[in-house]
Amino acid sequence: MAKSFSKKKPTSIIKETLETKKSVRDTSSNFKVSFQFLDTSQKFGSTYKDWQSVGLLSKLLETLSGYCCKPLLEQVDGSKFSVYGNFPSKDKTMFNFPAHVPPDAQWARIHINGAAVVIGHIVYDTFYVVFLDKTHKFWLTKRVTSN
Numbered sequence: 409m410a411k412s413f414s415k416k417k418p419t420s421i422i423k424e425t426l427e428t429k430k431s432v433r434d435t436s437s438n439f440k441v442s443f444q445f446l447d448t449s450q451k452f453g454s455t456y457k458d459w460q461s462v463g464l465l466s467k468l469l470e471t472l473s474g475y476c477c478k479p480l481l482e483q484v485d486g487s488k489f490s491v492y493g494n495f496p497s498k499d500k501t502m503f504n505f506p507a508h509v510p511p512d513a514q515w516a517r518i519h520i521n522g523a524a525v526v527i528g529h530i531v532y533d534t535f536y537v538v539f540l541d542k543t544h545k546f547w548l549t550k551r552v553t554s555n
Contacts, residue, residue: 437479437532437533438476438477438478438479438480438533439475439476439477439478439479439480439483439533439534439535440476440480440533440534440535441472441475441476441534441535441537442534442535442536442537443536443537444536445506445508445509445528445529445536445537445538446537446538446539446540447506447508447509447538447539448540450503450504450506450539451502452502452503452541452543452545452546453503453539453540453541454539454540454541454542455540456540458540458542459524459540459542462542464520464521464524464540464542467520467521467524468520468526468540471518471520471526472518472526472535475489475518475535479533480530480532480533480534480535481533484516487519488518488519489516489517489518489519490516490517491514491515491516491530492514492515492516492517492547493514493515494515495513495515496515496546496547496548500547500548501545501546501547501548502545502546502548503527503539503541503545503546506538509529509536509538510529513529513536514529514530514531515527515528515529516528516529516530516535517541517546517547518535523542523543523544524540524541524542524543524544525541525544525546526539526540526541527539527540527541527546
């Protein structure tokens with residue numbers, strides 16, 4: 409007697425992933441990066457091209473790719489990767505709060521090289537890049553004039 413084989417269609421990996429997606433509250437997922445809120449329009453903000461011309465773009469990508477191997481919250485160390493919480497007050501920053509960023513954003517920064525930092529906000533396991541700040545003007549550590 410011949411065996412009967414079912415002609416079951418292979419499952420789509422995308423459909424399977426969507427059907428079994430994790431809760432947004434699952435903080436065990438690895439660090440993810442989004443450039444959805446990138447703002448290059450401000451005076452002290454930089455563009456990719458600007459960072460590339462001074463050798464920082466590859467450093468940025470190397471740094472971010474290193475963070476993507478573990479959950480976001482496990483990597484906050486207060487030194488290289490800090491969560492500020494609120495946007496800094498006017499006397500502590502040379503940047504303006506971008507209108508396209510949610511008002512309750514939890515602001516954070518990652519040191520890249522020297523004074524260069526990437527500024528963004530975090531939501532669960534995702535770091536949303538907002539500013540490429542090569543001169544560390546987002547959160548001033550000493551008094552700076554706005555020349």
